[in-house]
Structure formats: C-alpha cells, structure tokens
Amino acid sequence: MSNADAVNLLGKSIIGIENFSAEEIRLVLDTAYKMKQVIRRGGNKKLSNLRGKAIVNLFYEPSTRTRTSFELAGKYLGADVVSINSGTSSIVKGESLRDTLKTIEAMGVDAIVMRHKAEGAADFATQVVEPVIINAGDGAHAHPSQALLDLFTIEQHKGRLAGLKVAIIGDILHSRVARSDVYAMTKVGMEVHLAGPKTLLPRFFEFDDVTVHEEVDDAIKNADVINVLRIQLERQQAGLFPSTREYARVFGINDDRLNLAKDDVLILHPGPQNKGLEISSEVTYCERSAIHDQVQNGVAVRMALLDLTLNGGDLK
Amino acid sequence: MNQTWQFKNKFKSLLLRGGRVIDPANDFDGVADVLIVDGKISAVKPEINFSAEQEFDAAGKIVTPGLIDMHVHFREPGQEAKEDFLSGAKAAVAGGFTTVATMPNTSPVVDNAALVRAMVKRAEDVGLVNIKIIGAVTKSQQGQELAEMRDMISAGAVAFSDDGHFDDNAKIFLNALDYLHDTGKLIICHEEETSLVKGGVMNEGKRSAILGLKGRPTVAEDIAVARDVLLAEYTGGRVHIAHISSARAVEIVRDAKNRGVKVTAEVTPQHLTMTEDLVNPVDASTKINPPLRTQKDCDAMLAGLLDGTIDAIVTDHSPHAPEEKDREYIYAPSGFPGLETSVGVLFTELYHKGKIDLKTLISKMTAEPAKIFGLNAGTLSIDAPAEVTVIDPEFVWTVNAKNFYTKGSHSPFIGRELKGRTVATIVRDNLMTLNKNVF
Numbered sequence: 001m002s003n004a005d006a007v008n009l010l011g012k013s014i015i016g017i018e019n020f021s022a023e024e025i026r027l028v029l030d031t032a033y034k035m036k037q038v039i040r041r042g043g044n045k046k047l048s049n050l051r052g053k054a055i056v057n058l059f060y061e062p063s064t065r066t067r068t069s070f071e072l073a074g075k076y077l078g079a080d081v082v083s084i085n086s087g088t089s090s091i092v093k094g095e096s097l098r099d100t101l102k103t104i105e106a107m108g109v110d111a112i113v114m115r116h117k118a119e120g121a122a123d124f125a126t127q128v129v130e131p132v133i134i135n136a137g138d139g140a141h142a143h144p145s146q147a148l149l150d151l152f153t154i155e156q157h158k159g160r161l162a163g164l165k166v167a168i169i170g171d172i173l174h175s176r177v178a179r180s181d182v183y184a185m186t187k188v189g190m191e192v193h194l195a196g197p198k199t200l201l202p203r204f205f206e207f208d209d210v211t212v213h214e215e216v217d218d219a220i221k222n223a224d225v226i227n228v229l230r231i232q233l234e235r236q237q238a239g240l241f242p243s244t245r246e247y248a249r250v251f252g253i254n255d256d257r258l259n260l261a262k263d264d265v266l267i268l269h270p271g272p273q274n275k276g277l278e279i280s281s282e283v284t285y286c287e288r289s290a291i292h293d294q295v296q297n298g299v300a301v302r303m304a305l306l307d308l309t310l311n312g313g314d315l316k
Numbered sequence: 317m318n319q320t321w322q323f324k325n326k327f328k329s330l331l332l333r334g335g336r337v338i339d340p341a342n343d344f345d346g347v348a349d350v351l352i353v354d355g356k357i358s359a360v361k362p363e364i365n366f367s368a369e370q371e372f373d374a375a376g377k378i379v380t381p382g383l384i385d386m387h388v389h390f391r392e393p394g395q396e397a398k399e400d401f402l403s404g405a406k407a408a409v410a411g412g413f414t415t416v417a418t419m420p421n422t423s424p425v426v427d428n429a430a431l432v433r434a435m436v437k438r439a440e441d442v443g444l445v446n447i448k449i450i451g452a453v454t455k456s457q458q459g460q461e462l463a464e465m466r467d468m469i470s471a472g473a474v475a476f477s478d479d480g481h482f483d484d485n486a487k488i489f490l491n492a493l494d495y496l497h498d499t500g501k502l503i504i505c506h507e508e509e510t511s512l513v514k515g516g517v518m519n520e521g522k523r524s525a526i527l528g529l530k531g532r533p534t535v536a537e538d539i540a541v542a543r544d545v546l547l548a549e550y551t552g553g554r555v556h557i558a559h560i561s562s563a564r565a566v567e568i569v570r571d572a573k574n575r576g577v578k579v580t581a582e583v584t585p586q587h588l589t590m591t592e593d594l595v596n597p598v599d600a601s602t603k604i605n606p607p608l609r610t611q612k613d614c615d616a617m618l619a620g621l622l623d624g625t626i627d628a629i630v631t632d633h634s635p636h637a638p639e640e641k642d643r644e645y646i647y648a649p650s651g652f653p654g655l656e657t658s659v660g661v662l663f664t665e666l667y668h669k670g671k672i673d674l675k676t677l678i679s680k681m682t683a684e685p686a687k688i689f690g691l692n693a694g695t696l697s698i699d700a701p702a703e704v705t706v707i708d709p710e711f712v713w714t715v716n717a718k719n720f721y722t723k724g725s726h727s728p729f730i731g732r733e734l735k736g737r738t739v740a741t742i743v744r745d746n747l748m749t750l751n752k753n754v755f
Contacts, residue, residue: 096639096642096643097643097644098642098643116644117646118597118644118645118646118647119527119528119529119597119645119646120527120529120596120597120598120644120645121597121644123596123597123598124597124598124644126598127598138528139528139529139646140528140529140530141527141528141529141597142528174528176528179526179528202524202525203520203521203525203531204520204521204522204524204525205522205525205526206522206525
C-alpha cells in the first residue's frame with residue numbers, strides 16, 4: 001500500500017498491462033475497491049470526480065459489456081460521455097483513424113476509450129492526439145481493463161492473488177484477453193497455465209511462469225481459477241477445429257472436468273458465452289462461477305482507470 | 317546540409333581522378349582514373365593524361381560500375397500517387413543506381429506487349445537512368461492463364477514475374493517455365509505459399525505471439541522456394557528467387573545450385589540487417605512481404621551472399637503514398653522505398669562492420685545482376701556504356717524522408733545515421749551529383 005501511494009497514473013494512457021508495474025496494478029485494484037462501494041451503496045451513485053470532463057467511447061467493433069461499462073463508469077464519475085459506433089459515423093465514409101481521432105480531439109475531449117480490430121490502434125492514437133487513451137481492446141493484442149477486472153474478481157473471491165494457479169482455456173491465439181491476463185497475472189505472482197487445441201495456441205509464446213498445454217485436463221489440474229475464453233464460431237469455418245461438438249467434448253469446461261480442479265475453483269469468462277461449446281450452462285451458473293461478478297466489477301475497475309488517469313484517483 | 321542532387325550536367329568528356337576503382341566484372345580493385353568520352357568508358361588506369369572537358373576529384377571515394385537494381389516498383393501505370401517513372405528515376409540516381417527493373421504489379425498489370433512498349437517509351441522519355449521492364453507471367457497476375465510473354469520479349473521485357481504473390485497453381489508455373497525455356501528469360505518468384513500467409517502482417521515468431529499480430533511463417537517461404545527449385549530442375553527452366561528472407565530457403569537454394577539447377581537469388585538490405593524485433597504496430601514502416609525475420613535468418617542471408625548462394629542485392633523499392641502507410645498496421649500496404657538508403661545501409665551495416673569485402677558487395681550490385689539479366693552493364697570495360705557510381709564511404713548522414721526523391725515517405729531506416737553515400741551517378745554523358753560537388 002505504501003508503494004501504491006507513490007505511483008500515479010494521472011495523464012497516462014492505458015494501452016496494455018505489459019507497461020504496468022505491480023504497484024500500478026495494486027493502485028488500480030485498490031481504487032476499484034472504493035468504486036465498488038460507491039456502486040453498491042445504492043441511492044445516488046453519481047460522483048463529481050470527473051465533473052466537467054468529456055470522454056468519448058470510440059468503438060470500431062461491437063461490444064455490450066465493455067462499452068456500456070465504460071459509459072456508465074464515466075457517468076457515475078460525473079463526466080460527460082459520448083459513444084461513437086463505427087457503423088453510424090464518418091468511419092463508414094472512409095475517414096482515416098488519424099483524422100477521426102483528430103476530429104474528436106478538436107472537440108475538447110479529455111479521454112478516448114477505444115476498441116479497434118487492429119493491433120496497436122490504441123498505441124497509434126497516443127502518437128496522434130493528446131487526450132488520455134484507454135485501450136478497450138485492440139485486435140488480438142490487449143484488453144487491459146478486462147485483465148484488471150479479472151484480477152479484481154479473483155482477489156474478491158480468493159482474498160489474494162500471489163501463488164494462485166490459474167488455467168486459461170480456449171482460443172489463446174486470437175485472444176487479447178489471454179495476452180493481457182498473462183501479463184497481469186504473472187506480474188502479481190500467479191502461476192499461469194494455458195490450454196486449447198494446438199491450432200488455437202500461438203507458436204513461440206514464451207513467458208516465465210507460463211506453461212502451455214495441449215490437454216485441458218493438464219492445465220486445470222489443481223487450478224484455483226479457470227478462465228474460459230470465448231470460441232468464435234468462424235474459427236471452425238477457418239479449419240482450426242473440426243466441429244463445435246468435438247470442441248465441446250475435448251476442450252469444453254463442464255462439471256466432470258471441474259473435478260480435476262480444486263474444490264473451490266473460481267470460474268471466469270469474459271463473455272459473451274457460447275453455452276454448450278466452450279462452457280456448459282451448469283458451469284456458467286454454478287456457485288463457483290464469478291462470471292456475473294465480473295460484469296459489476298468491470299464498471300468498478302473502469303471507474304478506477306478513468307478516475308486515476310483523469311483525476312489522479314483523488315476520491316471526492 | 318544541402319542534400320539536393322543536380323540531375324543534369326552533360327559533358328563531352330569526363331575524367332574521374334584518383335578514386336579507388338572497384339570493377340568486379342574485370343576483377344579490378346585499385347586506385348585509378350576513369351576517362352569517359354562520348355558516353356563510353358574510354359580508359360581506366362592510373363594518372364591518365366587527357367584534357368577532359370570536366371574533371372571530378374574522386375580521391376578517397378569508391379568508383380564502381382553503375383549499380384543495378386533488379387527489383388523496383390515504380391507504380392506506373394495507374395498508381396502514380398505512390399511513385400512514377402520520374403520520381404523513381406530520381407530516387408535511383410540519388411541511390412547510385414543507373415539501371416533498374418520495374419515489377420509489373422501495376423494497375424493495370426503490365427501483362428501484354430502494348431503495355432511493355434508504352435513503358436519502354438516512357439522510360440526513354442524520362443531518361444536519367446535505364447529503366448528495364450519486367451512483364452507478368454500470367455494475365456493480370458492471376459495465376460490462371462499465361463500472359464503473352466513472347467510478345468512482351470519482342471517489345472523489350474527483360475524478365476517475368478508475378479511479384480507480389482506466389483503462383484499457387486503449380487501446373488501454370490511449370491507451363492511458364494517450359495514456355496520460356498528456349499528464350500533464356502528468367503521468372504522472378506515471390507515465394508510465400510498463399511494459404512500459409514493469408515492475413516499475416518509480420519513474421520510468425522516470438523514478436524507476433526506477443527503482439528497478437530497474425531504471422532507469415534518462414535515455412536511458407538521454404539515450401540514455395542522448394543517447389544519452384546524442383547520445377548526449375550524438372551523443366552530445366554530459369555528461376556530467380558525474389559527477396560529471399562528465410563534461413564531454410566537459403567539452404568534449399570544452396571543445395572539446388574550444388575545440383576546444377578538454374579536458380580539464382582536476391583536479397584534486400586532490410587532482410588540482411590533488420591529483424592522482427594523492430595516491428596511496432598504503431599508504425600507500418602516495417603511492414604513488408606516477405607516480413608522481417610530473425611537474427612538467425614539475417615546471418616543466413618549474409619552467409620548466402622558470401623558463399624555465392626545469393627547472387628544479387630536488390631532494394632525491392634516499394635513506395636506508397638504517405639496516407640496509405642500512415643494507418644493501422646494491419647490495414648497499411650506492404651513495402652517501403654529503398655533506392656536512396658541501400659548504399660548507406662549496406663556500407664554501414666556490412667562493410668564498415670567488416671562483414672563483407674567491397675568487391676563482393678559491389679559485385680552483387682553490378683556484375684552479377686547484369687549477368688542474370690544478360691545486360692550490357694555493370695562493368696567498366698573499355699567501350700562499355702558509361703554507367704558509373706561514385707560512393708563516399710566515409711560520408712555520414714541521417715536518413716530523412718524530407719530529402720527523399722521517391723514519393724514514398726515511410727521507411728524503417730528513417731532517423732538512422734548512416735556512413736557511406738553515393739555522391740555522383742553517371743549515365744553516359746550526364747554527370748549527376750550530390751550538392752553540386754563538381755571540381
């Protein structure tokens with residue numbers, strides 16, 4: 001905590017967890033804890049921390065959870081928030097990313113929350129415009145707020161992070177969540193195991209404290225946490241696995257498989273789920289599942305990120 | 317510093333005084349004067365006693381045959397926002413290249429005699445340097461039907477290529493080799509098996525795994541090179557491997573050469589000196605096909621150059637309009653301009669670091685490409701066309717896009733401090749110089 005007091009994210013852009021120190025992660029989680037109290041206290045949730053600040057959500061890809069939670073996070077903190085969807089903006093007229101960013105900047109915004117298909121797009125934005133950039137997902141590269149809310153949820157349930165064994169299961173290759181989780185979890189001292197069909201595992205993925213398995217059972221053995229990733233159906237059409245039926249049987253997380261993990265294993269999923277494919281309905285809704293908590297924690301963590309970057313985290 | 321070139325200075329006779337003349341075609345390396353009269357090499361020997369109309373003090377400089385680049389994209393016809401023959405020719409002069417060969421992946425594709433004739437005429441009108449025309453192997457480079465290659469040869473095409481992509485249809489490629497067999501013309505092959513690189517934007521390796529960018533694996537190149545080498549062996553045709561970049565592919569070419577297969581290969585300065593570690597998705601300058609590989613691959617490129625497996629150094633000069641490159645990495649087009657940085661990069665990274673001797677280096681940019689294409693160039697032989705390059709090996713400069721003559725703006729070499737630069741480029745009766753550096 002004393003270390004956390006020394007770190008400061010004011011004015012910084014949030015691009016990927018690879019740029020975070022363990023102290024900065026701690027600061028976000030501690031701030032998110034306070035934000036969660038605000039959300040849960042009922043009555044008037046509106047704070048004045050970001051009154052007079054303007055935030056634009058610039059989303060080039062569809063999103064329910066991330067976009068809505070960033071929007072509510074900004075509003076709970078008292079900021080003015082505008083959401084832009086690529087389908088209903090000048091982007092469909094062929095405006096370049098640089099010009100779109102410059103246009104938004106010219107309107108006087110303080111932060112741009114950005115989701116884009118292209119890896120590096122958020123980092124590109126930091127080179128083009130002055131406002132704080134919060135990466136809400138860039139291709140298969142990073143999704144830092146998701147990784148932070150995963151940590152927050154794990155800590156909420158387990159009371160600690162260091163020393164826990166986590167298994168991340170599914171399409172690691174195309175997953176920005178997996179990449180950000182790997183950085184976040186290893187930085188806080190967790191032991192990370194990855195598993196999925198070899199066709200969905202990146203080659204040359206070499207990290208200390210990360211083990212890659214081809215058998216799901218090997219990864220989840222004695223796991224404290226299992227994070228199940230979404231399988232996109234077009235991966236089957238691309239020939240990466242033969243059928244959803246076989247995927248569910250060989251790689252899906254169901255009740256039988258959970259027996260290999262610790263009794264109090266915690267189940268996470270970034271959503272939206274394909275029930276019966278990567279995760280069974282029983283597991284999704286079982287008492288060990290924290291999938292619902294992840295959504296509420298998502299708002300708290302995103303409040304923390306906005307408050308820390310735009311206001312220094314000084315809770316009013 | 318004034319970094320502009322003077323592109324027109326006609327002379328009747330010119331004496332280059334006291335340079336270190338390196339002429340690999342004639343196995344010559346020594347201090348000598350070079351006399352040019354009426355656009356031809358008149359004499360190469362120490363202390364020529366001749367009252368020339370112009371003299372150029374080449375003391376401390378290296379005088380070589382005019383450099384040849386077998387692989388450039390000048391984007392005409394149809395993509396003049398990226399480059400045109402004039403801007404490309406000026407970039408060639410500034411880099412020391414007196415002969416370049418343009419790839420046909422234009423809009424439309426140069427795949428018929430009428431277009432070849434038009435481009436040959438266009439090259440003559442622009443002048444400055446020799447621009448040779450490479451025609452397409454297949455119609456519209458679609459890999460389905462053979463283009464009229466015999467007609468294109470009659471119109472002046474020097475070689476054929478579907479550069480930009482691999483011809484997946486092995487039968488069509490075999491047919492092309494057979495069809496060209498008695499012409500002696502070569503096919504220049506872009507070697508990346510299509511399905512393995514689809515959607516890929518950088519080397520598949522440690523860096524792509526971390527960045528989440530889709531990879532183009534070396535095995536895609538290895539498979540393609542292996543297939544084409546085998547088809548060259550089977551047909552007796554001539555295959556030239558474009559911009560080789562994978563260590564395993566170099567081994568495949570080496571083995572094939574040892575078996576007597578008619579295969580040659582080229583490599584770029586970037587694949588000799590840069591790795592995937594430089595890829596940062598905020599800047600598409602490093603996006604090229606085939607992609608920047610690993611240090612192991614760079615080492616294999618150098619070894620291949622030194623042992624003769626790789627015959628030529630080319631730039632793969634591939635300019636794009638600034639706004640095309642200034643965007644998301646996955647959406648930006650592949651390629652960057654290389655004519656104006658090639659000599660500087662090769663001298664800085666290879667020669668000055670003691671990795672290659674000057675004669676071998678110059679040979680890969682003069683005599684060897686001339687031999688592959690069958691050109692009367694790349695030599696300082698008496699009566700040869702006067703195409704000469706003067707390089708100052710100690711010239712220290714910083715690469716700045718503002719000083720480029722190419723229309724291309726993005727290059728991973730921008731900002732680099734380089735040691736070695738072309739200071740004069742002579743094409744027949746025209747002495748073109750940096751900083752009007754005439755004495």
